[in-house]
Amino acid sequence: MTLLNVPSYRYGLEDRPPRWQNLIYGLQWLAITVPLIIILGKIVARIHFTDPMAQITYLQKLFFITAVMLLIQVYWGHRLPLVTGPAAILLVGIITNAGSPMDAIYSSMMVCGFLLTIFSATGWFTYLKNLFTPRVVAVILLLIAFTLIPTIMNLVIAPEAEGSPLQHLLFSLLLLLVVVALSQRLSGLWKSTLIIWAMLGGSLTYYLLFPQGPSESAQVPFLASFFRDVTFHVSLEPALIVSMLLCYVALVINDLGSIQSVGKMVLADRMPVRISRGVKVTGLVNLLSGFLGIIGPVNFSLSPGVIASTSCASRFTLVPAGVFLFVIAFSPKLIQYLGNIPPVVIGTLLLYIMCSQVATGLRIVFESTDPLSMDNGYIVGLPMMLATVVSFLPPAVTASFPALVRPILGNGFVIGVLAVIILEHIIFRTEDLERG
Template structure:
């Protein structure tokens, strides 16, 4: 998971705590922005559409998401882990939201506040050392694989995109062709071009879609004229607490995965840039992540996490300065107050979003498989059961028809109907109980 080759600090143009000149700092910040914006838009649009049918409410949701990402990024750079590490909405929390679509929004974001609170305590009180023992490499690998596989129903619905006026088979053909081009291009790109591939693919894919299919068939999320240029979003907070015990338990499993993601991202970048006092950085970083998830719960948006996409950008620009992310945070903050800009950025066809999410999840699968390959006896039958059974079981649960999950007891539905939670429980039982090494 952390297999990042170390680079000597002298090879960087600017070190971790060095400040580039203003002009260069702004250029570096724009490069980070080009990577962050597509991730916010792609994940944010999926969650916003699952909550609200009103385009204005969806844009308001994205405004809050840009705001929380900007605030977390700025705090992390100056007071948190203090590493050149981008942040954004956590894909693992997307699983918790989409798998529990039958629950109220208030209940979901109450669970987000509770999960963020426990994460804050873990970072601030030293629980981190105790939690690490639950996640040996095989468990981490399974969690990474489960994130990808249990998102497949959501990805499938985005690709098929019923109700857009274009037949599902045509959408599927478009997605397959788009994915083939995307993979082919990614094999030959290097450095910054490879790191920013998602934004170019998002723009090019949307343009081709509009050219191939009738613009009238595309959901433009409302008229641009109806969207204000500037607007605040400091209203409609999620302050109506709603406690659903089973839903909270379901979300706590997703926060265990978020913790692993956060930890791995900080360790990989820290080792790459030669950061010192990593234990203190990780504790501060996890604490800030937890606090920002609490804020996200109050605002009613998906919580943020530190992303592991940064090493490629650092290697290509030869700039390890954390201060290059300050302009990114400021620009994200400004964008959050301009709904018209977000509306323009958000006019991406669902099939393009689904295909890009599928491509992004390929990296998740590759990381999980690499961890398994690097483990002891990777081809043993024990590994086959410990890895294969939870992934298959979680995938089956994720594809259960709503009519089946509706038959589960209401109290247990958020747990038994969530493929990710079932998979995580299964791998923990297999790893620590059934296949536990004696002695």
């Protein structure tokens, strides 16, 4: 496979830069990937475990599975310069179903990963494509951000950390304003790696403002394998599978959009084949993620900015990043150092990341026909309101729901997705037909 001649790129899709340059490019990709793994991984690890060593082991598995997907995609999947990492939408699924046993949650991910692989291998996506109109896609993108608000709020307030909730809130607002201001003024690689600088600068500032008392840190070896901690038992709950399946619908939309945007940018050939292989690899690796008991990965949409800033479209520049991710996966001591990020900083940066999600969703809405119509208002607004209400229901209320339907009725994202599909394809479709 060859890339069409694109004179604006120093290295094309199939070019191999010199070793030292390839290493530098790989480190740039690594600088983008590591913060996202740490931010999302620490949130999920804290939900599942209170033991610091168990949290580090979870992050080891997450670094490992990200490296596996990255290298398989580069050499066999979509074969594009496209970075991967844990999927934010699966974070939504895990948080909203946190009351379910871990084995049931990750068994559901295994089932969904298997179905995703089958759909991509058989071409069933063509039958589902009409279901995801621009308004449905926009609402799904918005729902991912809005249903994470309770989690972001708890991270920002951080009642268990040094300082008062008000101090944490003020710190978070100031950090967010600084990050947004820098994102508007920086360009090129500095803008692409803004998250890692914000993570480092924010953590340093936090510890200067809120000095931490002496604490006993876990004795962590420098090198250690996590395979001995893989103990998995299949536990299938139909309602939980349905709940996670709707989360995977959003994951597929993200995956397809990322592959298509990068493929278009580098003028890659045989895009239908690349998309089919890329989604198939995503499904298989998510199946493996479920077996390992960790959040599944997805292809990120951050790659076009990196390609534009470096003028390098070679897929082989991601290979060093994948190798470094493997090294980090077997170095718990390094992960311990990387994971010393205050919850307030994690919550603030997650809020910043979700802002781009909201911007993308709103852009799709305003690019549609008659974006300010009442129909658009109901189709977009009602699912958002329902999802927000369900997301803020007290745990005692959701616990009172029947166990069989709790993963559906207690999941704001699922309620929002079902609502927008009903509004788009049943209620307002009927009105459109009557008007016609």
